[in-house]
Amino acid sequence: MPHKTVMSAAVMTFAMHWLTLWATGEVLGCRTKHTKILAASITAGLIDAVIIVSLHSGYLRAYAAVPLAILSILPAVRISFGPLPWSKFAIVSCHVLGISALAFGGASACAYLTGSRLIPTLLGLLGTVMATTEIGWGYVRRRFREWFLYVPIEIHFGDIQFQVNALIDTGNRLKDPLTGSPVILLEYSAAAKFLPEEVRRAFMAFDAGDLGLISELLANSAWLARFRVIPFTSIGEGKGLLPGFRADKILISDGTRNFQTKNVVIGIHVTKFSKGGAFSALLHPDVLAEAS
Numbered sequence: 001m002p003h004k005t006v007m008s009a010a011v012m013t014f015a016m017h018w019l020t021l022w023a024t025g026e027v028l029g030c031r032t033k034h035t036k037i038l039a040a041s042i043t044a045g046l047i048d049a050v051i052i053v054s055l056h057s058g059y060l061r062a063y064a065a066v067p068l069a070i071l072s073i074l075p076a077v078r079i080s081f082g083p084l085p086w087s088k089f090a091i092v093s094c095h096v097l098g099i100s101a102l103a104f105g106g107a108s109a110c111a112y113l114t115g116s117r118l119i120p121t122l123l124g125l126l127g128t129v130m131a132t133t134e135i136g137w138g139y140v141r142r143r144f145r146e147w148f149l150y151v152p153i154e155i156h157f158g159d160i161q162f163q164v165n166a167l168i169d170t171g172n173r174l175k176d177p178l179t180g181s182p183v184i185l186l187e188y189s190a191a192a193k194f195l196p197e198e199v200r201r202a203f204m205a206f207d208a209g210d211l212g213l214i215s216e217l218l219a220n221s222a223w224l225a226r227f228r229v230i231p232f233t234s235i236g237e238g239k240g241l242l243p244g245f246r247a248d249k250i251l252i253s254d255g256t257r258n259f260q261t262k263n264v265v266i267g268i269h270v271t272k273f274s275k276g277g278a279f280s281a282l283l284h285p286d287v288l289a290e291a292s
Contacts, residue, residue, distance in 0.1 A: 013052075014045035020099045021080045024092060027099075028170065030081050040079035047072040073097055150279040151288075153184070154251040155191075155266060158222070162194045166281035167273065168288060175284075176228050176244065176265045182284035183230055183244060183267040190280035191268060199223050199245070203268060206243040230267050242267045250287065261287055 018041040025032050051068050055061075077084075077093050084092065150167040166184065174183035192200055198217045205213040218224040228244040244267040252259045264287055273282060 013048040014041050016100060017041040017044040017048075017076055020096050021076060023099050024095045025080070027095060028092060030092060032080050032082075036080050036082075040076040043079060044072045044076040047075075070097065073100065151283070152253050153281065153283065155184075155186070156248045156250070157226070157245065158248060160194055160196075162191070164190050164281050165279040166283040167279040168285065169282040170285050172282050172284045174230055174232055174242075174267060176230060176246075178228065179263075179265075181246070181263050181265045182286040183242075183265045184247075184250070184284055184287060185242075185267050185269055185273070185282040187273060187280040188268050188270050189272070191266075196221070196223065202227075203243055206241075207270065228265050228267075230265065232267075242269060244268065252283075252288065259288075 018037060021032075021037045021040055024030065025037070048069055051072075073093055073096050077089065077096055081092060150165050152163055153166045154161060154163045164186065169185075172183070172185060174185070175181060176183060188203060195203075198221050202214045202217045202223075205211075205217065214227070215224075218227060223245065226245040226247075228246060230242040230244045231239070232242050233239050244265045247262075247264050247266050249260055249262045250264050252261070264284075273279060
């Protein structure tokens with residue numbers, strides 16, 4: 001096998017692993033460092049290089065090379081994103097595999113059209129990953145989130161506590177403008193039966209635009225100190241204001257462990273987030289990061 005071909009294959013596999021790991025981190029909101037992605041890409045690239053050399057030398061059959069190449073993704077995910085619960089590790093690995101498959105297809109098409117020239121092939125790889133991440137993968141990401149990425153959370157307001165299912169929403173960037181606390185979006189219908197009468201009436205007054213009535217309703221209530229007004233631009237209604245209340249604490253479960261955070265505001269919205277009722281809250285990714 002020519003030395004130049006080996007080098008080209010090594011560069012391609014390294015670039016593909018780096019791009020797909022980076023894209024997966026962006027899609028799922030997984031925190032990592034570029035140095036970790038670099039180390040993971042080098043590791044997976046070396047594994048792939050050994051597979052390619054073994055394949056062309058006749059030491060390895062094609063039917064064995066493909067599953068081995070797929071398995072090289074697993075150590076790359078572990079190095080990039082650290083130890084994860086098994087369920088999340090599987091989800092992240094599936095994302096990497098899916099983006100890798102699409103990226104490989106785009107790179108292969110460019111290689112075929114340009115006579116396997118390295119630079120055009122790399123550009124095809126980059127373009128495919130970027131397009132997949134920004135456009136095509138959006139729908140798949142939403143479906144993955146609806147199927148897998150929601151967790152039960154327990155919300156505490158003093159003596160009031162209740163549990164809802166929350167979707168881990170990487171697109172939720174709302175924060176309390178006064179304190180910088182992350183905002184969990186909660187359906188009003190999921191919270192109404194647990195809230196005091198004056199709070200329910202205050203929410204209705206806010207929804208009707210009567211801010212003066214809110215002060216009257218909460219004047220003698222401990223909930224006045226919890227009350228927040230949150231500006232938003234991305235809930236399907238353009239710019240607007242959202243009523244919120246500071247929670248005492250939030251308990252989050254990932255299926256194996258329980259986490260707690262106190263730095264959270266609950267933004268209440270009339271919109272139904274899930275048509276099937278699978279979840280009724282949108283969890284800010286920073287809440288999960290702080291709790292864990």
